[in-house]
Amino acid sequence: MKKIRNILLCSALAITLVSCTSMQDVNTAKTCNTDDMVYSSQILDIEYASQTVTYSELAANLEKLTGAEITEDSDPVMAIVEATDFTKLALTYSEEKAASRMDYYGIADLGSFDAKYVACALDSHLLDTADFKALVSSEGAVSQQLAYHITMIVARQLGLARNYIGRASDSDIMVKVADTFNELYMYSESTLDELGATLVQEKASTGFNIKQDGYNANFIPELTIKYGHCDELHLKQLIALLNSENIDAKIQIEPKTSIYEYLPEWGPFPETTPEYRVEQYSEDLALVHAVEYDVMFEFDNEEDMQMFDSIINKYSKKNSENQAEGSTVKLIDGAWWQPLYSTSVSNLDESAYTLIYDNVATINGYSIHPYSLVENSAALEAEMEVLSGLDTVALPLYVNNAFYRYITGTSWE
Numbered sequence: 001m002k003k004i005r006n007i008l009l010c011s012a013l014a015i016t017l018v019s020c021t022s023m024q025d026v027n028t029a030k031t032c033n034t035d036d037m038v039y040s041s042q043i044l045d046i047e048y049a050s051q052t053v054t055y056s057e058l059a060a061n062l063e064k065l066t067g068a069e070i071t072e073d074s075d076p077v078m079a080i081v082e083a084t085d086f087t088k089l090a091l092t093y094s095e096e097k098a099a100s101r102m103d104y105y106g107i108a109d110l111g112s113f114d115a116k117y118v119a120c121a122l123d124s125h126l127l128d129t130a131d132f133k134a135l136v137s138s139e140g141a142v143s144q145q146l147a148y149h150i151t152m153i154v155a156r157q158l159g160l161a162r163n164y165i166g167r168a169s170d171s172d173i174m175v176k177v178a179d180t181f182n183e184l185y186m187y188s189e190s191t192l193d194e195l196g197a198t199l200v201q202e203k204a205s206t207g208f209n210i211k212q213d214g215y216n217a218n219f220i221p222e223l224t225i226k227y228g229h230c231d232e233l234h235l236k237q238l239i240a241l242l243n244s245e246n247i248d249a250k251i252q253i254e255p256k257t258s259i260y261e262y263l264p265e266w267g268p269f270p271e272t273t274p275e276y277r278v279e280q281y282s283e284d285l286a287l288v289h290a291v292e293y294d295v296m297f298e299f300d301n302e303e304d305m306q307m308f309d310s311i312i313n314k315y316s317k318k319n320s321e322n323q324a325e326g327s328t329v330k331l332i333d334g335a336w337w338q339p340l341y342s343t344s345v346s347n348l349d350e351s352a353y354t355l356i357y358d359n360v361a362t363i364n365g366y367s368i369h370p371y372s373l374v375e376n377s378a379a380l381e382a383e384m385e386v387l388s389g390l391d392t393v394a395l396p397l398y399v400n401n402a403f404y405r406y407i408t409g410t411s412w413e
Contacts, residue, residue, distance in 0.1 A: 197281055
């Protein structure tokens with residue numbers, strides 16, 4: 001669904017929420033993929049210390065990753081099939097069908113591998129022919145980079161790796177953004193809705209977000225910035241802006257329902273739409289429910305990540321100077337006075353980001369996210385647990401200074 005909304009309502013949404021070395025002996029079909037190594041080690045807790053990895057070590061790590069039962073002494077192809085739960089499919093291949101599939105893929109040398117498992121892995125896109133030919137030459141041990149590559153194949157197959165729509169540099173990224181926005185809708189979870197409304201009533205929070213776990217990007221935190229907004233065109237222009245600055249990044253859109261107090265000075269309630277409604281909770285409390293999003297950017301390096309703050313401040317932040325009569329400054333569509341972006345990295349740029357907390361409780365695949373200042377975090381965490389009976393964790397979040405100045409009341413700019 002396309003979101004067409006009054007810009008003041010859209011803006012109100014945000015401001016109320018508080019080394020891999022090359023192998024010469026085996027598996028040269030795969031080039032070294034540092035990204036696979038970093039992600040596997042840091043996020044999946046799977047690490048291969050040696051330059052060669054035995055079949056049994058690879059199988060043990062796939063079992064650790066997936067929890068699947070892998071047959072003792074499985075070769076890598078069988079281990080991949082078992083780890084991804086494709087064994088029953090593999091067993092349906094007759095000798096004739098498996099041989100036919102080998103002809104189709106141009107594979108003449110199977111080595112010691114079972115054709116039906118190889119055919120299943122290739123047809124299921126668990127391996128490609130280059131992967132398999134590298135395995136045939138492995139003679140009982142695979143290279144470190146191929147081990148990481150296989151681990152990531154399995155992780156992606158089972159939804160344990162990154163979850164993203166594409167990269168800023170992709171030629172079809174704007175289409176992917178549009179497709180994602182066509183699927184956005186307002187969702188809720190009764191326990192978390194009640195908890196959040198109570199927090200607002202008791203003045204413990206001014207608002208909160210409800211998110212679905214299935215959209216989580218699962219990016220590397222040290223390279224990720226989270227940027228909140230509500231407008232599709234703004235996001236498209238922001239992605240193009242990054243391209244214009246020669247900055248690439250992986251992109252995931254995490255939808256959220258943003259809920260916050262509707263203030264009396266805003267006037268009569270606007271008309272209800274699929275993306276926006278105001279609900280009267282009591283005589284003194286009305287809450288806005290609005291469809292919004294966090295766009296997650298995983299940058300290729302820390303230098304690009306560092307540049308994000310200056311790019312937003314130059315091209316996507318209103319201030320009294322660039323909004324003054326006669327100003328020639330041009331901003332992208334949907335620029336806000338208080339843009340909201342954050343990172344979990346404590347030392348990204350101490351002059352640009354300030355610590356607050358995201359107080360998170362989860363139930364039924366949904367999570368609630370009220371923000372708090374450092375001095376209020378412990379009290380809010382305790383109150384959330386008392387009110388809901390849910391475990392709550394306070395996650396450190398380093399937000400841009402403009403948003404921090406707003407939530408502390410020190411400045412509107």
